[in-house]
Amino acid sequence: MxxxxxxxxxxxxxxxxxxxxxxxxxxxxxxxxxxxxxxxxxxxxxxxxxxxxxxxxxxxxxxxxxxxxxxxxxxxxxxxxxxxxxxxxxxxxxxxxxxxxxxxxxxxxxxxxxxxxxxxxxxxxxxxxxxxxxxxxxxxxxxxxxxxxxxxxxxxxxxxxxxxxxxxxxxxxxxxxxxxxxxxxxxxxxxxxxxxxxxxxxxxxxxxxxxxxxxxxxxxxxxxxxxxxxxxxxxxxxxxAGALGRPDAAPIAPRSGSRAIRTAGRVELLGRKTEQAHVVLGVPGMARTDERRWAMGVLNTALGGGMSSRLFQEVREKRGLAYSVYSFTSGFADCGLFGVYAGCRPNQVHDVLKICRDELDKVVSEGLTDDEIRRAIGQLRGSTVLGLEDTGALMHRLGKSELCWGEHMSVDEMLARISAVTPDEVREVARDVLGARPSLSVIGPLKDRQAARLDDAVA
Incomplete structure (x- = not known):
């Protein structure tokens, strides 16, 4: 198709x-x-x-x-x-x-x-x-x-x-x-x-x-x-219902724009008496219509999209510092976000943040390996198809395609776009996106001395 x-x-x-x-x-x-x-x-x-x-x-x-x-x-x-x-x-x-x-x-x-x-x-x-x-x-x-x-x-x-x-x-x-x-x-x-x-x-x-x-x-x-x-x-x-409107009216076009997110190095802490500290370390991402979003999807999957991802392996499997750790992207019409989430014990929040920041910096300076990229492409292809195996998911795809993109892409086309992503494209996106100075959001029962050290994660 x-x-x-x-x-x-x-x-x-x-x-x-x-x-x-x-x-x-x-x-x-x-x-x-x-x-x-x-x-x-x-x-x-x-x-x-x-x-x-x-x-x-x-x-x-x-x-x-x-x-x-x-x-x-x-x-x-x-x-x-x-x-x-x-x-x-x-x-x-x-x-x-x-x-x-x-x-x-x-x-x-x-x-x-x-x-x-x-x-x-x-x-x-x-x-x-x-x-x-x-x-x-x-x-x-x-x-x-x-x-x-x-x-x-x-x-x-x-x-x-x-x-x-x-x-x-x-x-x-x-x-x-x-x-x-x-x-x-x-x-x-x-x-x-x-x-x-x-x-x-x-x-x-x-x-x-x-x-x-x-x-x-x-x-x-x-x-x-x-x-x-x-x-x-x-x-x-x-x-x-008399709700068809004026006969000559045309459908509204998808949103557009070029909003820039200039936030860097900002830290927000919300003190709560919780058992865990919940953190999101992130940077500006890309708009949902950005042609580089396919490479961004591969990068996100390799970094924190599954059990074999870098962040899962480094934070949970090797060190046992968190049960839940993952990365995510949010794309809007004119801007986007990339973030890393982790939930951990409050006394380990700085260790978790350091590992996450180190891994992001390492991907910027050294890139992902070809094996990591190949595995991420395969994971992304599979999850794309499996996520469309019911009528509810297909209905959601139709609505978002029409409302947000103004075009409809077949599953085969999406799989081809993902497969066409090259290691060089992923590394370029990593440098462009992850190279920015991050900001940090934290919820948890951090003491004054712990809170004072949060700036280290975004320095």
Whole structure:
């Protein structure tokens, strides 16, 4: 399969006005894996991947809005709104929404990220019309009643408290703040206690109206689906809600920009009475559209992506200093992050940080071996395919490809890109990215003398 557009069909009304445009983005074998896209008048996009051999379908709607679209006083509004869309519409109560999916054995959920929000349901293929009707109703007909906003506020505050009780999770929010400061990308997706308490139903309704326009939405479905039937059902649901928008409106383009992260040598410590110290040592990474991301993926895998990675071997296997240690990348439209996480006993935090910093410096100066790169390429290829072995993962890939990249790449193309990465490309990326002076985020019960030494890790 390739990512070229094979066919385009423009349907027209009796007056000759174009009302829909359908494209075959990826052509599969005997129809399996075929990806099609229809853009409806008003800018709503519907993208499907057909898998006739399965009996399930995952249906989702993606909104081009995340926590980075919030002002400081609206921090947490995107996530708050995600919760509220489950609370009821003009046609269904909150119980009706959940019961409809439960009684057919389906699953329904949603998540909010920094640059997008997704609502989805996984059901048997025969129950897809129900899933489409329920999820579309939620997205187009939410009431956002004041009493629901007030009731859900307590749930959101409990979710914030739950996150703060998990330092291994919380340290990643701290790291985003360390690297990006008090900016939309640096603030937590959930918001803070103060901002959540200050949000009103009127402000959330305005946010909903502004960001859930059809030009900002992408509908996706993967599994045993008929593309034309999905388009017809989605169109009918949006028309019934009067939510198709202006006929001449065009879909919003993927985000772009060139935000530079200039943070270097910054240290943030959050004192907590925890059994472990949780640390993230990191540097600016690269945007998700950067062509070097394939080499960055190989580098990340070799450094801390598995049991054979350098960091796992040096920190856990050889010295037994941590149970969990790994590296990660976060790519946004205009910037990115690279980090190393470890959880260890507080009195060993400086040893762990020194080993991690030494390994990063060593990769910059000496590079990875050819064997490490070969092993990382194989691991990345395998995990890429295995991670797409269910309809939920495929639906997520469709949504992110359309919303974030504006193009769709076949699995074979992705595997070819990974296989084409050369040792020289990996070493060049290591020098460019890991050569920067790092910053550090720490959560744990460090004493004053231990805290004073944290600057050594970023010197």
């Amino acid at each position: 390739t990512s070229r557009t094979y066919t385009t069909t423009a349907r027209t009304s009796s007056e000759g006005r174009a009302v829909a445009r359908t494209q075959t983005l990826l052509k599969g074998i005997a129809g399996a894996g075929t990806v099609r896209k229809t853009t409806l008048p008003g800018g709503l996009r519907v993208v499907t991947e057909t898998l006739p051999s399965v009996r399930s379908v995952t249906f989702g709607i993606w909104a081009h809005v995340g926590s980075r679209d919030e002002t400081p006083s609206l921090n947490g509004a995107t996530h708050y709104l995600e919760h509220l869309l489950f609370k009821g519409t003009g046609r269904r109560t909150a119980l009706d929404i959940s019961a409809a999916i439960d009684e057919v054995g389906g699953e329904m959920n949603a998540f909010t990220a920094k640059e997008y929000t997704c609502y989805y349901a996984r059901v048997l293929d025969t129950d897809l019309p129900l899933a489409i009707d329920v999820v579309c109703d939620m997205l187009t007909g939410s009431l956002i009643e004041t009493e629901d906003v007030d009731a859900e506020r307590g749930v959101i505050l409990e979710e914030i408290a739950m996150t703060e009780d998990d330092p291994g999770d919380c340290v990643h929010d701290l790291f985003a703040h360390t690297m990006l400061g008090d900016t939309p990308l640096g603030r937590p997706v959930l918001g803070s206690v103060d901002t959540v308490n200050a949000l009103t139903a009127d402000r959330i309704r305005r946010f909903y109206k502004k960001h859930y326009d059809p030009t900002h939405l992408v509908v996706t479905a993967a599994g045993n689906v008929d593309h034309a039937k999905v388009v017809s059902s989605v169109r009918r649901a949006f028309e019934r």
